[in-house]
Amino acid sequence: MQLRFIFLSLILLTLFIAGCATSYHPENWRGYGFTEKQLSEQSYLVSFSGNSRTSPTDVQHMLLRRCAELTIQNGFSYFLILDKDSDKKSEISYSEISEEYDHSESFTKSVQIYMAHEKEISPEGRPKAINAGIYLRD
Numbered sequence: 001m002q003l004r005f006i007f008l009s010l011i012l013l014t015l016f017i018a019g020c021a022t023s024y025h026p027e028n029w030r031g032y033g034f035t036e037k038q039l040s041e042q043s044y045l046v047s048f049s050g051n052s053r054t055s056p057t058d059v060q061h062m063l064l065r066r067c068a069e070l071t072i073q074n075g076f077s078y079f080l081i082l083d084k085d086s087d088k089k090s091e092i093s094y095s096e097i098s099e100e101y102d103h104s105e106s107f108t109k110s111v112q113i114y115m116a117h118e119k120e121i122s123p124e125g126r127p128k129a130i131n132a133g134i135y136l137r138d
Contacts, residue, residue, distance in 0.1 A: 020053060021053040022049070022051045031049055032050060036066065042116065044112070045112050046063060047108060047109065047110040047111075048062045048109055052106060054107065059107045063110075065136070068136045069132075072132050077116075077118055078131055079129070080121070080125060080130070081113055084112075087108040087109075
């Protein structure tokens with residue numbers, strides 16, 4: 001009886017965790033979270049992937065949060081988005097146990113950023129530059 005209770009508890013815990021939106025963290029074994037690849041001293045490719053319970057707006061916010069953190073960690077104040085890409089994946093799976101189909105979606109957004117000090121940003125580029133410190137305060 002006790003073994004059955006433990007088994008059912010584990011199943012419920014697994015279902016609960018699977019039903020949660022993606023939180024802010026490095027990419028996990030399921031492919032959700034943020035990744036970054038340094039392209040040059042002042043440039044990174046940054047991505048964030050969220051599961052079907054993570055809205056595209058939340059994915060965008062967590063992506064920009066990671067960009068701001070990288071900017072500060074590398075000693076810069078501002079970042080500019082040079083290139084961006086979005087991807088939405090849909091997946092249908094079938095469970096033989098429940099004999100039901102399940103539909104899930106995931107969202108991924110990627111940007112290439114250029115990090116700079118305020119004096120390095122041209123007057124034309126200033127409206128597009130994001131102040132990393134201010135972004136992280138909000």
